Amino acid sequence: MKKIYVPRDAAAKALGSDEVATALAHALAARGEEAQIIRNGSRGMIWLEPLVEIEENGTRLAYGPIAADQVDDLLAGKITSLGPVEDIPFFAKQNRLTFARCGLIDPLSLADYRAHGGLMGLSRAAAMSAADIVAEVTASGLRGRGGAGFPTGIKWKTVAEASASQKYIVCNADEGDSGTFADRMIMEGDPFCLIEGMAIAGLATGATRGFVYIRSEYPDAIEVMEAAVTIARAEGVLGADVLGSGKAFDLEIRVGAGAYVCGEETSLLNSLEGKRGVVRAKPPLPALEGFMGRPTVVNNVLSLATIPVIFEKGAAHYASFGLGRSKGTMPIQIAGNVARGGLFETAFGMPLGALVNEIAGGTATGRPVKAVQVGGPLGAYMPPSKFDTPFAYEEFDGQGGLIGHAGVVVFDDSADMVQMARFAMEFCAVESCGKCTPCRIGAVRGVETIDRIAAGDATAIPLLTDLCETMKDGSLCALGGFTPYPVMSALQNFPDEFGATPADQAAQ
Amino acid sequence: MPRDHTDAHDPEITAIVMRHMGLEGPLLPILHALQGEFGYIPDAARPIICDALNITRAELHGVISFYHDFRSAPAAKHCLKICRAEACQAVGGKALSERVLAQLGLDWGARRADGALMVEPVYCLGLCACAPAAMLDGKLIARATVEKITARLTEAGL
Structure with missing residues (x-):
């Protein structure tokens, strides 16, 4: 049967994808045509949303942006396609590792997830010793994607070696930085990927309980994650016997309450405990005294969602991407006053100017770029004179900036x-x-x-x-x-x- | 959606609180559940929560007042949130919010005289590549304009 993909991503919905899906269902019925409408995640080309894909003979042709009143023309073949999604230049130039499945699959179909490499990483990790899992993460060179860039393997090792009756995995999904939406996108588009990453973290550290702390401003992400956890539990991905490994791991979704500072890991832990989201002094490190004073891994959504592909394809494959000490890929979010805004996952090292001018096509207003703020509200304003800076941790630091959660907000020359x-x-x-x-x-x-x-x-x-x-x-x-x-x-x-x-x- | 009345009864509050007592760190889930039910955290809930969690009234007040989301008084029936953050500012978000507020004759956080509408600032809705962003009662609006927002308000009978 013909398949039609209409994203359920919050950005697509905010641009009318729900109305498009409803109109499509009516139009199909009126035409007496059978087709399956799948609500996928976003492919990340936000300027084309709602981006509808029609699959025929194994190829997914893209159409966008599509408005609800265009669906009859769309079904009648009167709208010109943008071609196969993978051939659109913005998409073709990416190295999608973390976001490989986002937009490709039905986010809440575990069968679809498995069919696209899902759970291979967890299956492999389940057969490894805890120390070997940690070593694999260390070898991948993965660093904290929330902004601090701390090596994930070292954090996991600290928790793994701590002895306690209960340890925890806490996923920081309090993505409050303006200009960033990668956490939201992956939670809405590939939620099992995050769950799988957290389960692997549990196996590695001996933590049997986890929390995903999602900001309240993301109702769609909360809904998808809640549903995904229920499915994962029913299918034995979470629970007393993770994928038949004999090891337990389960997790809960928790919702923030509108405090930006709770994206800071110690504030987040206080908030989870039911306290004011006030920062804690370090030491003690959360890895030793975290949630309820017990050893806790606190990782960003993107760090944890990158774990499955590292185990599926191997640490060496992941580490083969990147620049210097910035290994792997980064899902960069290009936003603000920009012609082609969206999510662009690429190996570390692409110059900032190439991202802004070539990939994103400069400003939406057509006026000259005055500055770009990289890394959210706490990131530096970079002028065009610094556009040759390669997108990587140390390189940005050397220019008085930071990559943070990799949000790039573009301003034209009218910015004050x-x-x-x-x-x-x-x-x-x-x-x-x-x-x-x-x-x-x-x-x-x-x-x-x-x-x-x-x-x-x-x-x-x-x-x-x-x-x-x-x-x-x-x-x-x-x-x-x-x-x-x-x-x-x-x-x-x-x-x-x-x-x-x-x-x-x-x-x- | 919150209920349309504001008289919270102790047994209902107690039931909501007790439903969350098996959680580790149950306070935020309790407050969210109460606000989901009543539209705000009723004063009557405070002693019940304090008893159940063995915390002081001061500690509870500290938590409720810390978070932007929690309210101690009934909110307006409808809430329009407009993003004030940088990505939205880059595409005219500031002028947009000023025009909407002026058109409605409201200030940030103030309720309309009939109690039907309030406008709150929000710092990022994750729609930064299709900014400016707004949200009316949980429904997102991307590439928001005064016209788009007005149309949504009209649809909602406001």
């Missing part, structure tokens, strides 16, 4: 950099957990100081610089510690907008 710096401080003030004084009070003073600068008082610039230093040095977590990145990068890369004199610039 003083206001963007002000917003960074304002956001920090709204979301600060209040534990560290430089963050709690500094962010408020930062807004006031930038308002002085905006009113023409250049003498406030050294004060702002000094405040940023204090926040950087005096905050426990990245919220207070990294808010200076967008502020200082705006000031340093666009000094004229702040009214800085050459002497001020030299002083920085």
